[in-house]
Amino acid sequence: MLAVLKIKNLALVDDLTWELGPGLVGVTGQTGAGKSMIIGALKLILGERANHDLIRTGESSCAVEAIFELGNNLPQVNELLEEAGLEPCDGNTLVVKRIFGGGSGNKQFVNCSPCTLAILKSLGTLLVDLHGPHEHQSLLSQDRQLAMLDAYAQAGKERLAYATAWRTWQRANDELEEFRGLRQATDSEIELLRYQVEEIETAELDPEQEEELEQRYRLVTNGARLVEHAGDAARDLGGAVDQLGEAQRAFRELEKLDPAIAKFSGGFESARVELEEIDSALKDYLADLEFDPSEVAEMERRIDLIENLKRKYGHSLADVVAYGVQARERLHRIDQREEAMEQLDAAVAEARVALDKVGAVLSKKRKNAAPKLAKEIGGHLLDLGFKQSYFDVPLTATEVPHSRGFETVDFMFAPNPGEPPKPLRVVASSGEMSRVMLAVKSALADQDQIPLMVFDEIDANVGGEIAHAVGRKMSALGDRHQVIAITHMPQVAALAHHHYLVCKEFSQDSTRSTLRAVEKKDRVSELARMLGGVGNEALALAQSMLSGKKA
Numbered sequence: 001m002l003a004v005l006k007i008k009n010l011a012l013v014d015d016l017t018w019e020l021g022p023g024l025v026g027v028t029g030q031t032g033a034g035k036s037m038i039i040g041a042l043k044l045i046l047g048e049r050a051n052h053d054l055i056r057t058g059e060s061s062c063a064v065e066a067i068f069e070l071g072n073n074l075p076q077v078n079e080l081l082e083e084a085g086l087e088p089c090d091g092n093t094l095v096v097k098r099i100f101g102g103g104s105g106n107k108q109f110v111n112c113s114p115c116t117l118a119i120l121k122s123l124g125t126l127l128v129d130l131h132g133p134h135e136h137q138s139l140l141s142q143d144r145q146l147a148m149l150d151a152y153a154q155a156g157k158e159r160l161a162y163a164t165a166w167r168t169w170q171r172a173n174d175e176l177e178e179f180r181g182l183r184q185a186t187d188s189e190i191e192l193l194r195y196q197v198e199e200i201e202t203a204e205l206d207p208e209q210e211e212e213l214e215q216r217y218r219l220v221t222n223g224a225r226l227v228e229h230a231g232d233a234a235r236d237l238g239g240a241v242d243q244l245g246e247a248q249r250a251f252r253e254l255e256k257l258d259p260a261i262a263k264f265s266g267g268f269e270s271a272r273v274e275l276e277e278i279d280s281a282l283k284d285y286l287a288d289l290e291f292d293p294s295e296v297a298e299m300e301r302r303i304d305l306i307e308n309l310k311r312k313y314g315h316s317l318a319d320v321v322a323y324g325v326q327a328r329e330r331l332h333r334i335d336q337r338e339e340a341m342e343q344l345d346a347a348v349a350e351a352r353v354a355l356d357k358v359g360a361v362l363s364k365k366r367k368n369a370a371p372k373l374a375k376e377i378g379g380h381l382l383d384l385g386f387k388q389s390y391f392d393v394p395l396t397a398t399e400v401p402h403s404r405g406f407e408t409v410d411f412m413f414a415p416n417p418g419e420p421p422k423p424l425r426v427v428a429s430s431g432e433m434s435r436v437m438l439a440v441k442s443a444l445a446d447q448d449q450i451p452l453m454v455f456d457e458i459d460a461n462v463g464g465e466i467a468h469a470v471g472r473k474m475s476a477l478g479d480r481h482q483v484i485a486i487t488h489m490p491q492v493a494a495l496a497h498h499h500y501l502v503c504k505e506f507s508q509d510s511t512r513s514t515l516r517a518v519e520k521k522d523r524v525s526e527l528a529r530m531l532g533g534v535g536n537e538a539l540a541l542a543q544s545m546l547s548g549k550k551a
Contacts, residue, residue, distance in 0.1 A: 001482035004067040009056040012513040024478030026496030033502045034513030047120030050100040061101035068094040140425040151447040153369030158362040169351035176344040193331045200324030207317040380439035385466035390414040434458035467491035490530035494545035
């Protein structure tokens with residue numbers, strides 16, 4: 001359930017902390033007092049985009065925080081959080097927070113970790129069921145109606161088994177269709193594939209040797225200039241070495257006459273030896289520069305082949321090799337297509353048998369549950385003032401199995417006698433839809449896993465005994481779920497397990513909305529106000545409503 005709702009600087013609310021209890025929670029107040037702040041705050045928690053116009057006048061930012069105490073839906077919430085890369089709940093507590101405005105933009109957090117609006121929306125489907133005069137799209141969706149029927153039929157396991165079998169069958173069909181495309185490959189395509197595979201494989205490509213080949217080729221193409229400059233260097237260096245030999249002999253004669261000259265001749269000797277080594281290395285380099293013309297021609301042919309293949313099949317040798325592998329695989333699949341087709345046909349047939357088996361079980365549960373659900377919803381509609389309405393849950397078989405079963409459903413409704421039943425989305429007004437939705441929720445109260453239901457003035461335009469019936473239905477839902485009812489009807493507010501009053505307070509330079517619990521005399525006074533009177537008669541009527549008597 002929703003344990004705490006905190007609102008700061010939202011519309012007319014400056015700072016509010018609302019601690020809620022279980023059961024039916026009634027929220028009342030005069031028109032314009034600010035009851036819509038609760039719906040606005042919850043919508044922000046459920047991932048609705050923030051409108052900066054909602055920020056309280058004079059403030060720069062707004063914050064909304066909700067603390068949920070989870071029950072049976074804890075595993076589903078934790079699974080969703082883990083899939084999103086977020087930490088699971090600590091115990092059974094989930095904290096959701098939104099901040100927008102100021103200089104930091106919009107931020108949202110789940111259990112103190114940043115998250116996206118999409119994650120909040122996904123969480124919202126597990127936490128809150130919000131209903132107002134114009135918010136019944138889920139009830140009009142045929143997919144949602146089918147999910148409701150399955151929940152009523154307690155067919156969760158069968159629905160999951162069918163979904164798994166359908167995905168297996170669909171994958172087998174997809175593979176079969178892909179191979180049918182391969183089977184239609186023309187002879188020219190096969191011939192082209194064979195040519196491409198042979199051309200690439202005959203080249204015996206090695207991407208790692210491409211750089212070595214290019215370096216060697218650069219040497220070849222610059223061979224004449226290399227020989228010229230290396231020859232000049234070798235000739236000059238050779239002459240220098242010969243002259244150094246003469247100088248060395250002169251140094252030896254000097255040492256005989258003056259031994260002190262040895263301090264010069266030692267360094268000279270080292271330099272002469274090093275230059276002789278360079279001279280020898282340069283002569284070897286010159287010898288290697290003598291390229292075989294046939295080797296040059298072969299390198300040119302190889303370079304041309306590689307560039308040609310890259311123009312055809314990719315920007316690099318690695319791309320060319322990868323293209324060849326893919327072409328061979330496709331050619332192999334074409335060659336083996338007859339055998340593969342037989343295997344895939346068998347796989348599709350096997351998957352269809354399995355699908356038909358689980359689908360038949362699911363369909364049987366649906367067919368058994370549909371009239372019971374229609375009858376139960378009809379009973380709730382009777383309680384809610386539709387004395388001679390008609391409600392049906394017809395199943396229509398589909399030609400091809402779809403992801404949710406062998407049939408679709410479209411709730412049919414006729415609010416008045418003599419009118420043919422039509423799809424719910426066509427015939428119901430917003431006022432009627434509110435009561436139909438309440439009837440459906442009442443019928444599914446035991447199966448609905450969403451812990452919090454919020455009803456935003458769905459009792460508008462009803463009164464008297466129907467208002468009593470709406471209140472009783474909400475109170476009964478409150479025995480199984482936490483229910484927040486924002487209402488103008490005293491008959492509904494009187495049946496709430498907890499009653500809160502929204503008031504608007506004025507000061508010299510500001511206006512703010514507050515929320516407080518009303519009990520005992522205060523609650524009697526608020527009900528009397530809602531009844532339209534403040535005298536003893538209205539107070540007595542309000543007291544009788546709280547005592548469980550009919551108004």
